[in-house]
Amino acid sequence: MEKNLFQWRRVELQFTSVIESIREQDFCIYKLRAFFSADYGDTWSQVKFNGNYASSMTMINQNEFFITVNLNYPYDRAVYRTLDGGTSWTRSDNGLPKNCDLTITTGPQNRLLVGANKGRIYESTDKGTSWHLLYKDNVLDAAKLISDGKNIYAFGNGIIKSANGGKDWTGLNESFGSVHPAELLELDKNTLLIKNSFGLFTFSKLTQEYSIIGNDIVGSDIRVVKRLSDGSIFLGLIGGEFVRSYDNGVTWSRTRSPNYNGVATLAQNKKGYLFLGSYGGDVFCSKNNGASWESMGYWGYVRKFLFDSNDILFCSIGLYLQKSIDGGNSIQPVKNFGFNGDLISVTNNNLFVFETSGVSRSSDGGNSWEYKSNSYFGLNNTQIIRSVCQAEPSHLFLATDVALFESVDDGKNWKKFNDEAGGSKISSIFKAESGSIYISSANGFFELPSAITSVGQIKIPSEFQLGQNYPNPFNPSTSIAFKMPFKSFVNLKVYDMTAREVKSLISNEMDAGNHSVVWDGNNDKGFPVSSGIYFYIIRTENFISIKKMVLMR
Known part of the structure; x- marks a missing residue:
């Protein structure tokens, strides 16, 4: 029987956590208890196991799935396995830590993966009978796992991704x-x-x-x-x-x-x-x-x-x-x-x-x-005042909670x-070996090149250039930088995937130099826009450029 996945209706349970589907089966975590439905959510029955609290689950097929439970907070966490669609359960966590929250997912080739604290990721190749440490990343602190069948994502303090079953991991740009x-x-x-x-x-x-x-x-x-x-x-x-x-x-x-x-x-x-x-x-x-x-x-x-x-x-x-x-x-x-x-x-x-x-x-x-x-x-x-750095002899920058100051x-x-970089709270300011000044502020992360002169002005760029927004992906705001070699009328707008104008950021004449503008994720009416892919386009008298950005609410 086919179901239209784009037609939704209210059911008796109000799900507050994870929902996963497999063929004609549905499974959910509701208020830390596990429920199972075999009729697309029309009726539900509670899954019986020894623990009172469920934190995550993954399904191998319509009869076999795994669930992580909190047996006795905070000292006893466990993984349970069923082979009969949830009628009976056996404990399957030999080799896993018991004193921290666990999350479980299924990776490529139905390999089981469990995330734990201290950035630990465990793997089982024998359907949960035994587990071994696959990877450890202290940057994450706590590793929570999800998988789309091809890639595995672990997140905590940041996000890392593996495209080869957990052997190698890379950090995602938006995480940091x-x-x-x-x-x-x-x-x-x-x-x-x-x-x-x-x-x-x-x-x-x-x-x-x-x-x-x-x-x-x-x-x-x-x-x-x-x-x-x-x-x-x-x-x-x-x-x-x-x-x-x-x-x-x-x-x-x-x-x-x-x-x-x-x-x-x-x-x-x-x-x-x-x-x-x-x-x-x-x-x-x-x-x-x-x-x-x-x-x-x-x-x-x-x-x-x-x-x-x-x-x-x-x-x-x-x-x-x-x-x-x-x-x-x-x-x-x-x-x-x-x-x-x-x-x-x-x-x-x-x-x-x-x-x-x-x-x-x-x-x-x-x-x-x-x-x-x-x-x-x-x-x-x-x-407070944060720090000071020297750009050139007698030329100093001072970082504060409200703005960047210059002497x-x-x-x-x-x-x-x-x-624009200095028009908000400055969290840190650095002078690099090249002489460039790097500024981290509420408006983003900026570089003042070593071409700064003794009166604090940046040398005029030699050509038009539109930079990639930072951060990207972003939430709730992002900064867009661009360079102008001469004075010109500037039109900078944000569009959605349908080419509909979302926000006009700049529409006026601007001087030559380095500029930036912040988009706060709102449209021209002041309402927040939804997550998704957006494009920003800059037009001047003889220059046009377009770049893509991603908003993640």
Whole structure:
């Protein structure tokens, strides 16, 4: 008997979770109990098994299916199997963890897969009789599984996909693009190394795609990301390990740090000496790029190490800013700022300390200070200054919770930076080796190229260019960037799959330069549009370009 899948009607049960169909059978999870229907949902009967709580299920055929249940929260989770359509059940979870939530799905060739916490994915090739660990990805934290019969998707803190039955996994772009970078390095002119709360990734500026580096590295475990003077990349982990790459991120190796309490901060002076602060309060120095370390004694928990242009070592310890002028042999207090964090930054000529009420600046190594309160930048009591970076000598950028600020006189005076990237909360700002400034804001992730001049203007592009929206896919908003070599009338609109206009984003004359606009996912009437594929088209006097984007509600 054929059914029209596009005709729906109300049935007695209101399903709140998962529904799966196989031929003329239906199965659902309803309020953590399992029900079964053999007549397309006209009538339902509760499936009997020992547990009271059902969390997921998968079907092999009309008689054989598996269900995960919570027998005794939070200590006993189980997998049950039926061979007679749910009349009788047997437990089938030998080799699976019992103290965490489980989700089950069927992969290619009817292979059974179970997802567990800590990013663990288990496989059974004997129909649930035994299970073995197939894959582990700490980035996910918890692995929940779904499959379309060809591909397997695991999601938790992010989304990974396998197209070969779980042997190899790749990260999906939409999983990580909306998470603000906490650290950033340039691997080459088109590739970034990004650390955020999910983990460590490479990001291609050409394809706008992310790739996971080291699925056993959790982002929250990484405390230091730094390129050293020998060109290697150094990661310091909270668990007391170093991870190093000597080939620009292609391969990575692990070694133990000199202190098992973990790496809190790391800095390198002009001689190439490394200074490491540990969570236990001990400080170490390496004069051979980390091959060996010598103890500098107990300083207390150092949250941040920084060297200024004169190779003076500054550090935040407790409520004090302190410094060493003799290569770490001794330290002396500079000032009690009352802060308890790592909110210090150094440019070539200045030392900045960020307090809850404002920012202090010293241009003489901490002997004297100038102070600007939050009100100077238009911040209220709940908003703070995030960081500062130097674009060029005397040209600085300051990141705050409301906007990006710019100074062209070495930080004496500040004004709002007139750019779409800086018109909102700035979560982080980085200066890369090439000189480019990268900004992560509520409007998206932006690059200010190294062509920024001394007055903070970006050089005029040589040609028209429409960029790929970021993030993509997105929810709820995305940013669209474009470049103009000369002044022109600009028309930028969003269309749906039927070529119907959804939203007019720009319809006016614009100056030459780099521009961006944010689409909030609403139509011209102000109503949210549905999930799906959309196109955005830009038209100028002699340029037209179209790109695709995906909205995922």
